[in-house]
Amino acid sequence: MQTGNLLLLLVVMVAGAYFVGLRRSYALARPLGGIRHLHSLPFYFAMRSAMWCAIPALVVLGLWLAFDDSIIRQQVLAGLPAELQPTDASSYNLTLSKIQNVASGALPVGFVEPPIAAAAENLQSLRQTSAMAMTVVIIVLCMFGGAWAWLKVSPQLRARQQVERVLQTLFMLCATVAILTTVGIVLSVLFESIRFFGKVPVTDFLFGLQWSPQTALRADQVASGGAFGAVPLFMGTMLISAIALLVAVPVGLMSAIYLAEYASNRVRTVAKPALEVLAGVPTVVYGFFAALTVAPFIRGMGESIGLNVASESALAAGLVMGIMIIPFVSSLADDVITAVPQAMRDGSLGLGATKSETIKKVIFPAALPGIMGGILLAASRAIGETMIVVMAAGLAANLTANPLEAVTTITVQIVTLLTGDQEFDSAKTLAAFALGLMLFITTLVMNIFALHIVKKYREQYD
Amino acid sequence: METAQQLDKPSLGNNDAAKDKAINERDAMTQDTPYPDQTVGKPFVDNPKMRLRDVEVFYADNQAIHGVSLDIGKNEVVSLIGPSGCGKSTFLRCLNRMNDTIDICRVKGDLHLEGQDLYDPKLDVVELRARVGMVFQKPNPFPKSIYDNVAYGPRIHGLANKKYDLDEIVENSLRKAGLWDEVKDRLHASGTGLSGGQQQRLCIARTIAVSPEVVLMDEPCSALDPIATAKIEELISELSESYTIAIVTHSMQQAARVSHRTAYFHLGRLVEMNDTETVFTKPEHDLTEAYITGRFG
Numbered sequence: 001m002q003t004g005n006l007l008l009l010l011v012v013m014v015a016g017a018y019f020v021g022l023r024r025s026y027a028l029a030r031p032l033g034g035i036r037h038l039h040s041l042p043f044y045f046a047m048r049s050a051m052w053c054a055i056p057a058l059v060v061l062g063l064w065l066a067f068d069d070s071i072i073r074q075q076v077l078a079g080l081p082a083e084l085q086p087t088d089a090s091s092y093n094l095t096l097s098k099i100q101n102v103a104s105g106a107l108p109v110g111f112v113e114p115p116i117a118a119a120a121e122n123l124q125s126l127r128q129t130s131a132m133a134m135t136v137v138i139i140v141l142c143m144f145g146g147a148w149a150w151l152k153v154s155p156q157l158r159a160r161q162q163v164e165r166v167l168q169t170l171f172m173l174c175a176t177v178a179i180l181t182t183v184g185i186v187l188s189v190l191f192e193s194i195r196f197f198g199k200v201p202v203t204d205f206l207f208g209l210q211w212s213p214q215t216a217l218r219a220d221q222v223a224s225g226g227a228f229g230a231v232p233l234f235m236g237t238m239l240i241s242a243i244a245l246l247v248a249v250p251v252g253l254m255s256a257i258y259l260a261e262y263a264s265n266r267v268r269t270v271a272k273p274a275l276e277v278l279a280g281v282p283t284v285v286y287g288f289f290a291a292l293t294v295a296p297f298i299r300g301m302g303e304s305i306g307l308n309v310a311s312e313s314a315l316a317a318g319l320v321m322g323i324m325i326i327p328f329v330s331s332l333a334d335d336v337i338t339a340v341p342q343a344m345r346d347g348s349l350g351l352g353a354t355k356s357e358t359i360k361k362v363i364f365p366a367a368l369p370g371i372m373g374g375i376l377l378a379a380s381r382a383i384g385e386t387m388i389v390v391m392a393a394g395l396a397a398n399l400t401a402n403p404l405e406a407v408t409t410i411t412v413q414i415v416t417l418l419t420g421d422q423e424f425d426s427a428k429t430l431a432a433f434a435l436g437l438m439l440f441i442t443t444l445v446m447n448i449f450a451l452h453i454v455k456k457y458r459e460q461y462d
Numbered sequence: 463m464e465t466a467q468q469l470d471k472p473s474l475g476n477n478d479a480a481k482d483k484a485i486n487e488r489d490a491m492t493q494d495t496p497y498p499d500q501t502v503g504k505p506f507v508d509n510p511k512m513r514l515r516d517v518e519v520f521y522a523d524n525q526a527i528h529g530v531s532l533d534i535g536k537n538e539v540v541s542l543i544g545p546s547g548c549g550k551s552t553f554l555r556c557l558n559r560m561n562d563t564i565d566i567c568r569v570k571g572d573l574h575l576e577g578q579d580l581y582d583p584k585l586d587v588v589e590l591r592a593r594v595g596m597v598f599q600k601p602n603p604f605p606k607s608i609y610d611n612v613a614y615g616p617r618i619h620g621l622a623n624k625k626y627d628l629d630e631i632v633e634n635s636l637r638k639a640g641l642w643d644e645v646k647d648r649l650h651a652s653g654t655g656l657s658g659g660q661q662q663r664l665c666i667a668r669t670i671a672v673s674p675e676v677v678l679m680d681e682p683c684s685a686l687d688p689i690a691t692a693k694i695e696e697l698i699s700e701l702s703e704s705y706t707i708a709i710v711t712h713s714m715q716q717a718a719r720v721s722h723r724t725a726y727f728h729l730g731r732l733v734e735m736n737d738t739e740t741v742f743t744k745p746e747h748d749l750t751e752a753y754i755t756g757r758f759g
Contacts, residue, residue: 264565343602347665350560351615351672352592361614366605 003065006135010061010142014054017146021049024153032155040160048159051166052149057141064134072126076119084115099123189440192433199427200228205434207231211397211408213417213428228431230438232399236407240318240389241382243403247322248378252329253371259330260337261359272334279327283387290320290392302404312394315403321388328378329371336370337363369453376450380443386411410435497728502746503736505532505725511676511706512557517571519552519561526552529571530732532725534676539698539707541717541738544727545753550710551599553727554678556580557708558594559587575676592619595674599681601661603653603668608645611653611664612636615672631671639667640697659690666697670705677701679709683716695720714754718742726750 025045029035035042076099077086086092095116101107102120109117153159197205208229255275259268295316302309309315340363348358364371386409394406395416417432510533519527527549534540542550552561559580561567573580580590592615603611612632615621622628632649636642641663645656653664662682669677679698683691698707698720711717717724718738725735726749734741734750745751 341602343598343600344604345563346560346596346598347602347604347668348614349563350558350591350596350598351618351668352588352590352595353614353618354588357618361618362604 002131003061006061006138010054010057010138013139013142013146014050017053017142017149018046018050020146020150021153022046024049024150028153028155038155039158040163044159044163045153045157047163048157049146049149049153051163053142053146055166056145057138060141061134061138064130064137068130068134072123072130075126076123079122080119081115084113186440189433189436192430193437196427196430196434199430200434204228205230205431209399211413213413213431226427228427228434230410230435232397233408233410233413233435234438235399235401236314236393236397237383237409237411239314239401239403239407240321240393240409241379243315243318244321244325244382244385245375245379247319248325248329248382249375251322252326252374252378253333255326256330256333256337257359257364260334261355261363272331275330276327278324279331281324283324283385284391286320286324287387287391290316290388294320295392298404307404309404310394310406312392312406313404314393314407317389317393318403320392321382321385324385324388325378325381328381329374332374332377333367333371336367336374339370340366369456373450373454376446376453380446380450383446384411384439384443386415390415410439414439497731497749498733498747501531501732501735503734503740505732505735507533507535507538507723509536510534511536511538511576512708513572513574514557515572517553517556517569517573519549519556519570520568521564522566526730527556528730530727532732532735534706534708535723537702537704537706538723539702539709539721541721541724542708542710542727543712543714543717543724543753546712547729548727549730550725550727551680554680554708554710555596557676557678558591558596560591560596562587592672593674594676594678595669595672597662597665597669597677597679597682600685601658601665603656603661603664605652605654607650608636608653608656608664609649612667612671615668619672621672635667635671636664638670638701639663640693640700641667657690659686659693662686662690662694663697666694666701670701674705676706676708679707681710681712684712691716714742726753728753 022042022045025038025042026035029038029042032038038045073096077092077095080095084095086095098107098112098116099119100123102109102112102117103123109120112120205228208227209231210227210229211232212227259272259275263271291312295312298313298316298319299309299311344362344366345358348362349355353361389409389412393408393412395408395412396406397408397413398405400407414432414435417429417435512534514533515531517527517530518525530549530553532540542554544550555561556569556573557580559569561569569581575590575593578590579585604614606614609632612635613622613628616628616631622631633642633646636645641660644660645651645664653661656664662685666677666682683694686694695716698709701707702722709717709721721738723735724738724741726733726741726745726747728749734745734747736746741750742754745754
């Protein structure tokens with residue numbers, strides 16, 4: 001039976017186990033005088049039956065599917081005569097794909113050596129046997145599980161606790177998946193970075209002032225050394241992020257103050273979600289807005305007052321990115337300002353302070369730690385942002401603080417290093433991992449810092 | 463609007479029959495005893511500091527205060543008592559227009575502070591609140607240093623030109639609030655780090671630092687322990703030498719101890735107002751008597 005059909009059958013059986021468990025618990029309860037004489041509600045007995053039916057079967061199914069293919073392959077290859085035995089990894093893959101192609105019918109039997117054809121037949125039959133055995137084992141497991149659960153149902157059975165424990169384990173497993181993924185990503189980036197630092201010294205990377213990784217591949221060229229100084233990239237990232245924050249922080253904060261302190265409820269219910277829509281616009285849309293609208297506009301403006309503006313400028317990217325992160329600042333700031341107790345406002349107003357004095361001298365300082373947290377989160381977002389910069393700020397790794405010139409950022413360089421056909425062991429591609437690691441560390445530190453500040457703030461009023 | 467039936471049960475004996483009887487009596491009392499057409503006692507004084515006539519307050523369509531008229535005399539401590547929800551805090555908050563911060567709240571009537579109409583559209587609310595200060599139920603020091611808390615008002619009103627003047631105002635205010643000796647060595651520590659009673663005295667110091675003429679206190683001791691309460695009460699008596707004070711309180715003992723005159727509010731109406739001694743020894747109205755003898759509240 002195919003795996004999909006088997007799963008379907010499994011679902012039916014589990015549902016059956018559920019209802020059988022339910023009926024049995026009701027049947028047990030009736031002579032005792034109602035379900036309140038059972039330890040748990042019938043629902044829990046039913047759930048317990050369903051779990052007993054499903055979980056062992058699913059675990060075995062998962063293991064089977066994970067390992068049966070490799071075991072079968074081993075068997076098939078072991079059956080080949082000595083002269084056809086693969087010697088290295090590539091011939092192993094070649095032989096195997098040959099056998100598989102014959103087995104699936106893509107390659108006619110006459111084209112290959114007889115032992116291969118025999119192996120293909122062997123493969124076919126082993127697979128069939130495996131599928132058959134799997135079906136039988138799963139169905140039997142299901143039935144045994146269900147029957148076991150059915151037999152164990154008794155008024156004293158602590159079904160509720162058992163179901164709770166299973167659910168708890170399930171939640172824990174889901175959380176573990178997310179954490180393990182993060183750990184995996186970090187480790188892979190870390191190991192690749194270590195390889196990179198084996199080729200390029202850490203100091204060159206961290207303190208070098210020139211970035212031109214493209215030359216590294218062409219050994220025959222004059223400038224074949226390649227330069228992996230990340231300083232221009234950090235400068236570009238900082239420049240664009242700084243411009244973005246210069247836009248987002250004042251605008252975001254003031255709109256938050258307006259929304260929290262001045263706006264009527266009706267304005268607030270419309271304006272707040274409208275502002276948050278900004279965060280939902282895909283960054284690629286911001287990117288072409290920056291490249292096609294804002295950058296030419298800035299260029300035109302600059303030229304009209306006699307400034308030389310690059311057609312791709314840090315300013316354009318920074319401005320648009322600033323608009324993108326306004327909601328990060330305003331939404332968080334709005335929350336913390338609203339969280340300042342009314343007693344603070346009353347106290348200040350009661351002393352004869354005006355509304356703006358109250359905001360400036362009492363509410364803002366009280367909310368400042370939370371606002372800082374919001375700004376740092378926005379900054380992390382700005383540093384990690386890629387699409388807008390790719391489209392609007394260019395690829396030229398200029399070491400400059402002039403916002404009218406083209407600059408590039410860490411994220412953009414990672415994109416350009418890894419797109420297209422690449423060898424994955426050259427310094428050029430490995431540099432992307434080193435950059436990624438730097439970026440990760442930077443944003444991680446900022447996020448930890450931000451969370452720490454937000455947490456400290458919370459303790460103040462609770 | 464809240465009715466007396468929903469309020470906390472009065473403290474009675476454990477005897478169920480006695481309890482039922484008392485509750486029935488109370489219900490009968492609140493339902494049957496009519497409000498006086500006019501406030502009984504002596505709500506008015508000669509040459510008052512605050513002259514309040516026919517005050518009505520509405521929350522949207524809900525009337526919270528029904529035609530309250532009373533005077534608050536100079537350097538007098540007036541206490542407002544009454545069961546929860548009777549409108550005494552709402553009334554107090556009209557006196558420096560703190561109700562303005564509530565959108566749905568409307569105030570009608572003649573409210574005057576020494577001839578100045580409080581609800582005159584031309585009146586500067588900021589200036590009014592500097593003249594009529596307020597101390598709140600829960601101590602609400604700003605999350606700033608003790609010094610900055612007290613200096614807050616003088617700074618926004620420009621009361622001190624030099625650092626020296628400001629230091630003096632802060633010290634005087636803290637002395638008047640009886641807090642100076644406890645905090646003089648840590649003026650730059652956070653005000654939120656003080657104990658509850660100290661925080662409340664800090665709030666009082668903060669209020670008197672702008673030299674108000676009237677100080678409104680909205681249950682200033684309800685969040686404090688008995689010792690801190692005693693200190694605040696002592697302080698109120700001292701302050702009454704230089705300020706006019708209106709205090710809302712749930713404690714009848716407190717009203718009896720600190721105030722010169724007492725006003726009894728019931729469901730948004732001023733039932734009785736008289737010298738504190740008279741109110742507590744010879745109440746004229748049945749509702750007042752029922753409240754102060756603890757038959758409901």
